[in-house]
Amino acid sequence: MEHRIIKPIFLAILLPLIFYSCYYDNKGDLYPFDVETCDIENVTYSSTVKPIMEASCVSCHQQSNPSGGVRVDTYKELKKVADDGRLWGSINHESGYSAMPLGGGKLSDCSLLQIQQWINDGSPNN
Ligand code: HEC
Numbered sequence: 001m002e003h004r005i006i007k008p009i010f011l012a013i014l015l016p017l018i019f020y021s022c023y024y025d026n027k028g029d030l031y032p033f034d035v036e037t038c039d040i041e042n043v044t045y046s047s048t049v050k051p052i053m054e055a056s057c058v059s060c061h062q063q064s065n066p067s068g069g070v071r072v073d074t075y076k077e078l079k080k081v082a083d084d085g086r087l088w089g090s091i092n093h094e095s096g097y098s099a100m101p102l103g104g105g106k107l108s109d110c111s112l113l114q115i116q117q118w119i120n121d122g123s124p125n126n
Pocket of ligand 1 (some may be wrong): 054056057058059060061067068069070072081085086090091096097098100101102103104107
């Protein structure tokens, strides 16, 4: 008699728990960005990194009166801060570096991955 009551109650509690644990296992929660649309295979300076710089950085870091003496508006200038670690340190908000873009939100996770890939490739002029 006891079992006949306890079993349905037990199932009524357990089944939703199982469903909910699966429900939260979706891709959007596991990855903060869409891995399928973030292309880190074909990263180049001209098609990937330069447009990011132009959208978020060049306004403060161009030839005339560049902030902090740092320029990111040409390959040659960007290469300097890529090589000395300041590019990655600043956009990744690491301690010891000024967080960039100054006063704005961090670059998207996809942009960060793409720039990291470019730096890991040796920041080529491609
Ligand atoms: C609103 C203006 C502004 C924007 C936008 C901006 N910066 Fe800066 N940046 C500055 C200023 C001002 C400094 C120098 C003062 C400081 O270090 O806080 C600086 C410093 C830096 C430095 C040197 C950091 C260090 O710790 O030595 C790097 C590298 C840099 N910026 C890269 C970037 C990149 C890459 C972006 C785009 C993602 C960007 N900045 C966007 C204003 C800006």
